[in-house]
Amino acid sequence: MYGNAYIENDTKLVQSAQVEDPEKLAEFEARIARGEKIEPDDWMPAEYRRQVLRMIEQHAHSEIIGALPEGTWITRAPTLKRKLALIAKVQDEVGHGHLLYAAAETLGKSREAMINDLLSGKSKYSNVFNYPAKTWADIAVIGFLVDAGAIVNQLANAKGSYGPYCRALERICYEESFHLKQGYDAFVALATGTPMQREMVQDALNRWWFPPLMHFFGPPDTISVHTEKLMRWKVKMMSNEEMRQDFMEQYVPKIWELGLTLPDPKLKKKEDGSWEYTQPDWDEFFRVINGDGPCNKERLAVRRYAEENGRWVREALMNPTIKHIVPYA
Ligand code: COA
Secondary structure (H helix, E strand, C coil): HHHHHHHHCCCHHHHHHHCHHHHHHHHHHHHCCCCCCCCCCCCHHHHHHHHHHHHHHHHHHHHHHHHHHCCCCCCHHCCHHHHHHHHHHHHHHHHHHHHHHHHCCCCCHHHHHHHHHHHCCCCCCHHHHHCCCHHHHHHHHHHHHHHHHHHHHHHHHHHCCHHHHHHHHHHHHHHHHHHHHHHHHHHHHHHCCHHHHHHHHHHHHHHHHHHHHHHHHCCCCCCCCCCCHHHCCCCCCCCCCHHHHHHHHHHHHHHHHHCCCCCCCEEEEEECCEECCCCCCCHHHHHHHHHCCCCCCHHHHHHHHHHCCCCCHHHHHHHHCCCCCCCCC
């Protein structure tokens, strides 16, 4: 199966990108320039396959891991309505993970291989999910601002060139809009609540804005390694800095109008319409995405536990004739 060939011959495929048939490559790039979608059975350069797969796979992992910090608050949600909304949101996020794994599989890597790479630390997932959700206000900030950031990114990527990814993103964006509304509602409730609630949401905002949310869109364009190629192939439709600017433009005013502050003394809109801000520590970013953030070990340990304890279910589903020993039965 060529999926295995991809996994085993990763390096070979990348090298082969340098010797692609020039005619095929020109036709491929012309299709992209015309705004056509690339579908799984179409010819594509090995490097395009590798890059799109890398991005969708990381995105899928982010959805699955992203369910963990919010999931821990389901039992502690302050009201029944908040609990119901949070349960629905967490369930949606896991569903997004499945949609994205299915889109990534069309490029030839099995879901099992992707999960293995997540658990071994080989694959990355979003930096933001390696920070703790200490109070209920963190859930409001995640629901409002992390989902808002995800929408900025996903609305742009949904107009990209790889058909299965774009179709998955269109559906995901509808659901993310509901997530943003529930997050904003919880955020406003705290910001306009008692002094203690206001203090709680301000504290969560301070911790999430700087640096996790400022890191969320990736490193500055000058050091982003993949942007140039991905934008040429219309996989990424905005650069990291364009997304960060769009996010600040839409959401900083919404935060300020509630009388809350942001932990960046430099933050202001310049005369040319762009936002000035303090550069976050990019060494910290690379440490966090490479496994050394405050919660990386905990997040992967929870996923590993789920993987190991769910194995008997997967095996039973794949082969119902085998007798299985059911743990805890
Ligand atoms: N969290 C974790 N890793 C990140 C990141 C983030 N917020 N931003 C960038 N990185 C990683 C990249 O994956 C890359 O690592 P790699 O080469 O080992 O794969 C490295 O940092 C350099 O960044 P860059 O060259 O800018 O990567 P990119 O062009 O792929 O852009 C994204 C980064 C996140 C903007 C892009 O991959 C993307 O849009 N992904 C899909 C959306 C997504 O994953 N969202 C997750 C949250 S819901």
